[in-house]
Amino acid sequence: MNKYFLSLLLILPLSFVIFAQDDESEDDIEEVVVTGIKSSLKDAIEIKRNNVGVVDALTAEDLGKFPDGNLAEALSRLVGVTTERSNDEGTKVSVRGLGPEFNMVTLNGRTMPTVPPQYGGGRSFNFGDISGHGVAAVEVYKSANAVLPTGGLGSTINMVTAKPIGADDGGAVSFRLNQHSKNVNGDDFTPELDFIYITNGEYGGNKWGFSISGSHQERHNREEGTNEITWLPSDVRGGTVPSSAVITSSNQRADGVYFYPESLAYKFKDNQSERDNLQTAFQYEWSNGLVMTIDYTASSTSFDFTGITTGSYFAGWNTTQMTINEKGAVISGTAEAPGDGDSFQNDFEYGNSSNNNKSIGINFDYQINDNLNLTLDYHDSVAGFKGTPGGTQNNILQFSNGAWQGWGWWPVQEASGYLRARSFDFSNQVGALTWEMDKSFQGTPINVTQFDGSDMGPRQAFLNYQDRDSDLNQLQLIGTWDNNDGIFMESLSSIEFGVSQMDTTFSNQKWFNQLINGKIADGNPVMMTYAFMPDDVWTTVNAPDYLGSGTQFYYLNISKADALYWFGAAGFVGDFSSGDGTWWNNSNTPYTWPAECLANDAFDADGNPNGLGSNVGYDGNRTSTRGVVDGCFGERDSNGIITEELNSIFVNFNFDAEMNGMPVRAQIGLRYEDEERASTATTTVPTNTAWSLGAFVYGNKVGVITEPTVYTGIGDSDYLLPNINVSVDVNDDTVVRTSLSKTIARPDLEQLDSTVSVGAFDPRYPLTLGTGNPNLQPYESINLDLAYEFYYAEGSYFALNYFRKEIKDYHGAGLNSGPFNGVRDVTRGPRGELIVPENDDALCQWTAPQGYWACGWSNAYDWAWLVNTGFSFGCNGSTDCIPDPNTGNAIFIGNSDDPFYIFNLAQPVNKYDGTLDGFEVAIQHLFDNNFGVLANATFVGGDTDADPAALGEQFALPGFGDAANLSVFYEDDKWRTRLSVNYKGETYAGSDQYNPLYVVERAQVDFTTTYIVSENTQLFFEAINITDEEVELYSRYKEMTFLYQDHGPIVKAGFRVSF
Secondary structure, eight states: OOHHHHHHHHTSSOOOOOOOOOOSSSSOOOOOOOSSHHHHHHHHHHHHHHSSSOEEEEEOSBTTBOSSSSHHHHHTTSTTEEEEEETTEEEEEEETTBOGGGEEEEETTEEOOOOOOSSOOTTOOOGGGSOSTTEEEEEEEOSOOTTSOSOOSSEEEEEEEOOSTTSOSEEEEEEEEEEETTOSSSOSSEEEEEEEEEEEEEETTEEEEEEEEEEEEEEEEEEEEEOOOOEEEHHHHOSOSOTTOEEEEOOOOTTOOOEEESEEEEEEEEEEEEEEEEEEEEEEEOTTSEEEEEEEEEEEEEEEEEEEEEEEEOTTTTEEEEEEOTTSBEEEEEEEOOTTOBOOEEEEEEEEEEEEEEEEEEEEEEEOSSSEEEEEEEEEEEEEEEEOOBTTBSEEEEEEEOOBOOOTTSSOOSOBOEEEEEEEETTSTTOOOEEEEEEEETTEEEOOOSOOGGGEEEEEEEEEEEEEEEEEEEEEEEEEEEOTTOOSOTTEEEEEEEEEEEEEEEEEEEEEEEEESSOOSTTOOOOOGGGGSOGGGOEEEEEETGGGOOSEEEEEEOOHHHHHHHHHHSOOOOOOOTTTOOOTTTTSSGGGSOGGGEESOOBOTTSOBOSOBSSOOSSOOBOSOEEOOTTOOOSEEEEEEEEEEEEEEEEEEEEEEEETTEEEEEEEEEEEEEEEEEEEEEEEEEEEEEEEEEEETTEEEEEEEEEEEEEEEEEEEEEEEEEEEEEEEOSSSEEEEEEEEEEEEOOOGGGGOOOEEEOOOOTTSOOEEEEOOTTOOOEEEEEEEEEEEEEEETTEEEEEEEEEEEEEEEEEEEEEEEOOTTOBOTTSSGGGTTOSGGGTTHHHHHTGGGTSTTTTTOOHHHHHHHHHTTTSSSOTTOSSEEEOTTTOOEEEEOOTTSOBOOEEEEEEEEEEEEEEEEEEEEEEEEOTTSEEEEEEEEEEEESOSOOTTOOSOOOOOTTOOOEEEEEEEEEOSSEEEEEEEEEEOOEEEEEOSSSEEEEOOEEEEEEEEEEEEETTEEEEEEEESTTOOOEEEEESSTTSEEEEEEOOOEEEEEEEEEO
C-alpha cells in the first residue's frame, strides 16, 4: 500500500491521529482508567506485573492528562530513567546508565524517524517534539522481546495513545498560563492550551470511533551561563605560554600535561519557543472481527533566540602568571597583550529553527477465529529540522574594539579602547572573569574604565544553516496464535510471529559562511569599522556578580535589527596615506561578499547614504550599498543522503506452566534482521597529486588536486537476536523474573555519512582523509536481568533488580592506510627517482651563477622537478603536465606509471568492548490516609565510564551515572497534590575534542496540585525547579568548568473542563 492511496483515504471527512493499536507484547492495554493519581499508579502496576519481562510504565491520571505535560519529565519518575534537559525542559532520556542514543522510542509499536542534533545523539527521540496530552500510557521495556523493533540497547520506550472504540464518549479542554522567573524581554505570561475529544457508536451492526487531541504551547525565557569552554592539553596545544610567565604549579601528573582554558565568556540568550501537536484517529470495527484504524499525527516546534556573549580569548597567549593545581588544571591566570592589546569580544548571537514531524498510518486488526489474530500495519512518517543548529554553531556576529588612538596619518581620527589584562579564577564556579581597558587619543589618555558604544565595530561573522530530513515507512504483519486446544504441548499458550520491512531515507544539507568585515588578521585587534557605526545603538549593562562570579561584569547590548544592519553597513575604510601605501580592509569588507548578500538601500532618515564607504579617507563619505547578513550562508557545503532498508522476521513462543505449584510464565523469542545501507554525498575528493617548483596553485612542491563529486559508500549487516524471559509467581504477592537477551543499537546517522574531509597536505606524511563509515556495524549487547517484585498491598510494591550488559563493537576512531579514488602518487614513480637526500642541495648549487636564488628553500623535490622539465621550467612535451596559471611553471600530475597514493583513512570503526551493570530498587506505597509515596534509585557500575586523567580517545558510554527519585502525594475527593524530587548523579556526557565531559549531579524539586471544583472542572497549579537548580558540565574535573546554565523556576496555573 503506498502513501498516495493512504492520502486518498485520509481525505474522508475524518480527523485522525495516532491510533492505539494492541501492544505487541504479551499484555494488552485495552483502556486506561483515568481517575487520578492512585488509579494511574495501580494501572501502571498491572502493566508491570502482568508482563513476562522487566517493564515499568506510566499511565494517564485523567482523560488526556498525563502526570507531567512533558513526557521526558514524566518518565524521569521511573526507576532507572533520567532526563536530559535543554532550555529548562526535558527532551531526552537515559535508561540504566545508557544515553538517549541507546534507547529506542516507538509510538504504538511503530518506529519513528528522528533527525540527530548537532552533538550526535544517535537516533535518539526528542520528547520536546510531542505533548504528553493525549498519551494514555508509556511503557519502558528493559528486557528484550522479539516482537519489539530493535535499536534499544538500554530500553525500548513505547508511547500508547487511547483507542476510540470502547472508550467513554467525551473530552476535555485545559488552559494554563506559564510564568518563567528568568524571562526578561518576552511576555511575562505565556499560554498553554490542550484538548481531547473521543466519540464512538454503531452503524449497521458495526462499531466506529473517532478521537482527536491537540495542544499549543508558548514559552519565553532567558538563559544565562558561560560559553562552552575547551580546556587545551599542553601536549597538543602547548607552546603558547611565554617563557616569562610566572607559573605556580602543584601538578602531580606523571606526564606533566596541564590544561589551559581556550576562552571564557559570559552570555545570555532570550528564547521564544512554540509547540503544536495534533493527533487524531478513526476506527471502524466490522461484525466479523476486522478492525480498521486510520491515524494521523503532526507536531511542530519553533525556536527563536537572540543573545550577547562577552569575554576574551586566552589559550595561554600573553600569559603573565598562572596557577596549576595537582590535577593539571590551570585554575587561575592572567594574560596581558602588549602594544595594541587584544580584542574585547562582545558578540551578538541569534538563530531560529523549526522541527516538524508528520505520520500517516493505517492498521487492520483481524480476529480470524478464536485461535488466530492477524495485524497488518503501515505508516509513512517524516521528521525534519531546518535552521540554526545551535550550540557552537549559532549565527555569531563578532563586534569588538578598534584598538586605535585616532592618529592623524591614518584614516580614522577618533579613539577606540584597548583591552589589556584579562584574568580568570576557577576557584569560582564560573571562572571569575575580569578585564582591564584603557583609551587614548593621539597619545593623550582618556579617563574611562569601561568599553562603550564608541569603541565597538563589526569584525567578522559566522553563519550556519542546516536542513535535515528523515523519511521512514514501515510495513508490519504480526500474528498471534493462541493454543486454546493444547496442540503440541499444554504449556505452550501462544505463538507471536511476524515480518517487518522498514525503509529510511535521511538527508543532511549544511551551509556555513564566514563573513569578514573589520578584521585584518587573527590575533590583530586593530580595525576601523567602529568609526562608522553609531554609538547610541549600544547600551551598557552593568551586571555585578553575574552568575555568582563575584566580579564587576558588564556587557554591551544591541537590538537584533541594529546588529544585522550595522554589521553589513559599517565597513571599508580606505587609507589615503602615501607614507605606507596600505589599504585598510580593502579585501575584507562586505564588498567582497557574495552578490546575493548585497543591497543598495542604505539611507538615513533624511535620505542620505549611510552604508559602506568607498575609498573613504578623512571625509567619511558613504554609499547606499550595504551587506545583507541574515541568510548570507553562501554555497552549500555538504549534501549527504543515507538510505537504509531493514527486513525483519520474528517469533515468540509463550508458555504457561507450573513448577512445584508455582505458576511459571516463559517467553522464548528470536528476531532475525537484515539491513542494507547506502550513503551518497556531494563532496570534494582527491583526484590526483601534483608537483611543481616551490609554492604553486595546488600547494608547496607537492599538492593534491581535488574536485567536487558524488561519492557513494555502502554497508550491510545481519544478526540473530534471541531472548528468553521467565516469570515465576512464587506466591500471590511475589514475582521473580529472569531475562537473557541479545540487543543492538545502530550508529549515529551522521557516522554513516560519506562526506569526505581533506586534511592539510604535507609531502613528508600521508594525507589524511576523514569520512563516515557506511559499513559501521551496530553495537551489540548481551543482557542479563534478575528481578524480585513484592506486591504486598493494592497499589503498593517493592522491587529489586540486577542488570548486566556485555557490550561489544562500540565505535571509535579508526585510522587505516590505503589507496582512495584511484589517486596516483606523482613523486613515487619514474619521474621521482631523483628525490633522494643527496640531491637536497642540488638546485641551490645549480643557481650559484644566478646568485644562489634557490638556496634556503629548495630541496630534492625541486631539483628532480627541474630535471623533468629539461631545465626549461615548462612541460617539455610531457602529456601529464599542465602550466601553473600564476607562474607558467610546469605542474606534473600523476599517471598510470605512478603507484597509488597511500592515504591515511580516518573513519569510525567498531573497536571497543565493555561491561555495564547495576542495581535498581523501587518502592511504591499507598497509605490508608490518602497519602502515598514513590521512591526508587539506580546504581550503575562497570568499565564503561571515562577516566578523567586519560588523554586521547577512550571507551565510555554517554549516560553512565546513578539516579534516584522521590515523590510524595496526597489525593482525596477534592485535592491531588504531589511533591517530587528527581536526582541525577554525576553523569558522563561524552567528550569534546580533547576532554571527557561530565554533567554535575543535580536534584530538581517540582510541585503540582489540583483542586477538583466539580466532577467536570479542575483548577491546578504547578511549580517546576523550585530550588533553581543550574545545569553544569565540566571537563575532567569539577574545577574545569565546561558549561554553566541558569534557567530559573517555572510556575503554571490553569483550569481543566471535561465534558
